[in-house]
Amino acid sequence: xxxxxxxxxxxxxxxxxxxxxxxxxxxxxxxxxxxxxxxxxxxxxxxxxxxxxxxxxxxxxxxxxxxxxxxxxxxxxxxxxxxxxxxxxxxxxxxxxxxxxxxxxxxxxxxxxxxxxxxxxxxxxxxxxxxxxxxxxxxxxxxxxxxxxxxxxxxxxxxxxxxxxxxxxxxxxxxxxxxxxxxxxxxxxxxxxxxxxxxxxxxxxxxxxxxxxxxxxxxxxxxxxxxxxxxxxxxxxxxxxxxxxxxxxxxxxxxxxxxxxxxxxxxxxxxxxxxxxxxxxxxxxxxxxxxxxxxxxxxxxxxxxxxxxxxxxxxxxxxxxxxxxxxxxxxxxxxxxxxxxxxxxxxxxxxxxxx
Amino acid sequence: xxxxxxxxxxxxxxxxxxxxxxxxxxxxxxxxxxxxxxxxxxxxxxxxxxxxxxxxxxxxxxxxxxxxxxxxxxxxxxxxxxxxxxxxxxxxxxxxxxxxxxxxxxxxxxxxxxxxxxxxxxxxxxxxxxxxxxxxxxxxxxxxxxxxxxxxxxxxxxxxxxxxxxxxxxxxxxxxxxxxxxxxxxxxxxxxxxxxxxxxxxxxxxxxxxxxxxxxxxxxxxxxxxxxxxxxxxxxxxxxxxxxxxxxxxxxxxxxxxxxxxxxxxxxxxxxxxxxxxxxxxxxxxxxxxxxxxxxxxxxxxxxxxxxxxxxxxxxxxxxxxxxxxxxxxxxxxxxxxxxxxxxxxxxxxxxxxx
DNA sequence: CTGAAAGCGCTTACAG
DNA sequence: CTGAAAGCGCTTACAG
Numbered sequence: 001x002x003x004x005x006x007x008x009x010x011x012x013x014x015x016x017x018x019x020x021x022x023x024x025x026x027x028x029x030x031x032x033x034x035x036x037x038x039x040x041x042x043x044x045x046x047x048x049x050x051x052x053x054x055x056x057x058x059x060x061x062x063x064x065x066x067x068x069x070x071x072x073x074x075x076x077x078x079x080x081x082x083x084x085x086x087x088x089x090x091x092x093x094x095x096x097x098x099x100x101x102x103x104x105x106x107x108x109x110x111x112x113x114x115x116x117x118x119x120x121x122x123x124x125x126x127x128x129x130x131x132x133x134x135x136x137x138x139x140x141x142x143x144x145x146x147x148x149x150x151x152x153x154x155x156x157x158x159x160x161x162x163x164x165x166x167x168x169x170x171x172x173x174x175x176x177x178x179x180x181x182x183x184x185x186x187x188x189x190x191x192x193x194x195x196x197x198x199x200x201x202x203x204x205x206x207x208x209x210x211x212x213x214x215x216x217x218x219x220x221x222x223x224x225x226x227x228x229x230x231x232x233x234x235x236x237x238x239x240x241x242x243x244x245x246x247x248x249x250x251x252x253x254x255x256x257x258x259x260x261x262x263x264x265x266x267x268x269x270x271x272x273x274x275x276x277x278x279x280x281x282x283x284x285x286x287x288x289x290x291x292x293x294x295x296x297x298x299x300x301x302x303x304x305x306x307x308x309x310x311x312x313x314x315x316x317x318x319x320x321x322x323x324x325x326x327x328x329x330x331x332x333x334x335x336x337x338x339x340x341x342x343x344x345x346x347x348x349x350x351x352x353x354x355x
Numbered sequence: 356x357x358x359x360x361x362x363x364x365x366x367x368x369x370x371x372x373x374x375x376x377x378x379x380x381x382x383x384x385x386x387x388x389x390x391x392x393x394x395x396x397x398x399x400x401x402x403x404x405x406x407x408x409x410x411x412x413x414x415x416x417x418x419x420x421x422x423x424x425x426x427x428x429x430x431x432x433x434x435x436x437x438x439x440x441x442x443x444x445x446x447x448x449x450x451x452x453x454x455x456x457x458x459x460x461x462x463x464x465x466x467x468x469x470x471x472x473x474x475x476x477x478x479x480x481x482x483x484x485x486x487x488x489x490x491x492x493x494x495x496x497x498x499x500x501x502x503x504x505x506x507x508x509x510x511x512x513x514x515x516x517x518x519x520x521x522x523x524x525x526x527x528x529x530x531x532x533x534x535x536x537x538x539x540x541x542x543x544x545x546x547x548x549x550x551x552x553x554x555x556x557x558x559x560x561x562x563x564x565x566x567x568x569x570x571x572x573x574x575x576x577x578x579x580x581x582x583x584x585x586x587x588x589x590x591x592x593x594x595x596x597x598x599x600x601x602x603x604x605x606x607x608x609x610x611x612x613x614x615x616x617x618x619x620x621x622x623x624x625x626x627x628x629x630x631x632x633x634x635x636x637x638x639x640x641x642x643x644x645x646x647x648x649x650x651x652x653x654x655x656x657x658x659x660x661x662x663x664x665x666x667x668x669x670x671x672x673x674x675x676x677x678x679x680x681x682x683x684x685x686x687x688x689x690x691x692x693x694x695x696x697x698x699x700x701x702x703x704x705x706x707x708x709x710x
Numbered sequence: 711c712t713g714a715a716a717g718c719g720c721t722t723a724c725a726g
Numbered sequence: 727c728t729g730a731a732a733g734c735g736c737t738t739a740c741a742g
Contacts, residue, residue, distance in 0.1 A: 020513075021512045021513070022512075064509070066484070066488055068429075068488065068490060069489055069490070070425035070426075070429060070434070070489070071425075073425050074425060074426055074429070079425070079489070081468065089444065089450045089454050089457075090447070090450050090451055090454045092447060092450070095444045095445050095447070095450040096445055099445045099471060102444075102469075102470060106470065109485075111485050112468065112469060113436070113466050114469055116454060129421070130435075130466050133422050133423070134425070135423060135425045153419035157377075157419070158375075158376070271651070271654070274654050275654065278654060294651060295447075295651065296654070297651075299630065300655055301655075301656050
């Protein structure tokens with residue numbers, strides 16, 4: 001076998017001082033086998049003479065060889081990456097979704113590229129572009145409100161997409177969501193059972209966002225079911241992130257016929273509402289049921305009654321749906337709905353004032 | 356120009372029904388230019404006739420072309436990815452670090468592969484392996500305790516690594532950490548100034564973990580400075596995640612000469628300690644200063660006095676250090692220390708009981 | 711400003 | 727079980 005000068009030089013120098021990474025060709029040269037055999041050994045194929053495989057392992061260790069999957073993926077090998085887009089990793093709900101994905105994907109050799117869209121469609125799209133350029137096999141997306149039909153061509157050419165927490169719009173794809181309507185109905189029913197008739201809802205101003213719409217629908221359906229009127233003065237609307245939930249809460253409680261109980265539609269709103277209640281010193285006489293659990297929920301006074309979502313399960317099951325398709329499943333989009341759980345801790349069991 | 360049958364067929368069919376992604380070659384064919392020119396246009400090089408560039412853009416749109424960076428990175432083009440390893444994304448501290456990284460890297464065209472090590476060295480290494488196989492240009496790592504010298508060969512061949520929250524061991528590399536010692540000293544001094552003499556510390560059992568060691572050192576130095584003895588019966592040790600901090604706290608407070616104030620060494624411990632204090636109904640008479648802020652810290656009773664770390668800054672500045680090296684900076688490892696801030700909210704201002 | 715050609719590091723049939 | 731060779735989709739000198 002003839003070894004050209006540059007290769008020869010590298011092999012002789014070993015891994016000492018080069019700026020380049022060693023290649024499979026160099027591994028093969030050092031091990032004294034062909035590139036094919038070196039590649040087979042590196043990839044753990046069983047059809048390799050154990051002695052040669054050992055030589056290859058030795059060469060790999062000596063050179064500090066690392067396979068570059070990018071090269072193989074050009075020839076059709078899997079890239080072993082998926083792209084994940086969440087609203088904001090900094091929100092524990094989405095961090096938990098991400099961890100659920102990772103815990104399913106990683107043991108199967110799939111790593112996650114991730115990014116936060118901050119619920120902006122433009123950011124969602126630029127993240128999708130960036131991920132696809134980088135060869136992800138699939139996408140797990142918490143979609144923004146608008147429209148996901150832009151993914152159609154990519155789905156046709158083999159990319160797989162699964163939508164988390166909210167379904168895609170104008171696109172047939174797998175989706176996995178929480179049972180927002182039932183969760184919200186449970187919150188309302190719990191308060192009604194506790195004697196409340198004036199139940200306020202504090203929700204973010206996100207028309208078109210699935211979770212917001214569904215939760216509002218659950219609220220209205222439950223009121224209807226309990227023969228209670230939908231009173232717009234009981235519904236407080238915050239900005240997208242719920243950063244003014246504090247003020248909105250106070251306003252709601254300072255109305256003429258204020259609610260005796262409140263429901264907050266997501267975890268960031270809950271923070272503001274708690275602040276508002278504490279500022280008014282009303283946290284012990286206004287009932288509160290919060291959508292989403294919080295780390296300190298049991299430790300505030302009174303402890304927070306919540307509707308828990310299975311954020312981790314959203315990630316896990318979503319990743320499973322994706323991996324099934326990467327391993328060959330094809331068929332129309334599947335829609336999974338994960339149950340929510342009402343956890344009574346105290347704040348939701350405050351009775352209405354006697355009248 | 357001769358177009359072979361398969362290419363021709365694809366072009367004629369358009370993006371309709373293929374399972375393959377369109378290539379730059381097809382874009383070039385449709386636009387009626389050479390591959391070189393198509394590539395130049397796609398990459399936004401200015402040395403392209405505007406008319407041809409427009410044709411190329413048209414072909415790109417028509418075919419739904421997406422560049423495969425993997426191919427280019429084989430020829431030396433940048434991969435536009437970095438790998439991030441944190442302890443656990445589910446911990447808001449690390450999620451914020453990750454977001455800080457993303458917010459610096461993404462505008463510069465660099466996407467993040469990420470994973471949680473759960474503070475296990477084996478997981479750290481397998482994540483590093485997985486990321487390097489996938490062609491990351493650099494690594495941002497919250498290292499586990501052991502030893503990072505295994506990265507030496509990769510650093511020599513051009514990989515860049517920056518260590519976050521804790522420095523690397525046995526490896527010369529950039530690192531950015533919080534000022535744990537000063538933060539802990541501030542906590543102790545604050546309590547001493549409030550009249551406390553018996554100040555307990557609840558810390559995780561992580562010998563060799565930089566943050567734990569430094570915080571314990573800060574605690575001991577500050578006691579020394581204030582002429583207070585280091586009393587082992589005032590130091591409670593929890594497991595790695597602080598999941599038994601509840602029990603450890605109660606034990607500490609039920610000793611013969613219990614502390615009148617407590618310091619918790621990280622956010623997960625704080626949750627357990629608060630639970631322990633509430634169970635004993637002592638949260639209003641034992642002072643508490645917590646390392647790390649928490650979402651509901653202002654809303655518990657009494658509101659939590661904390662030593663805040665700049666988690667976001669850790670991510671941002673860490674990413675900046677990394678990008679500087681990717682853009683050519685070389686030199687010995689730099690070490691940055693970010694200040695911490697004591698935020699007095701109530702729990703840390705509880706006076707010791709009169710004696 | 712444009713195009714033909716080489717080559718990055720792998721994987722993958724194919725022949726032995 | 728092994729090896730020689732082709733080729734994935736780009737980028738990059740190089741020649742015009």
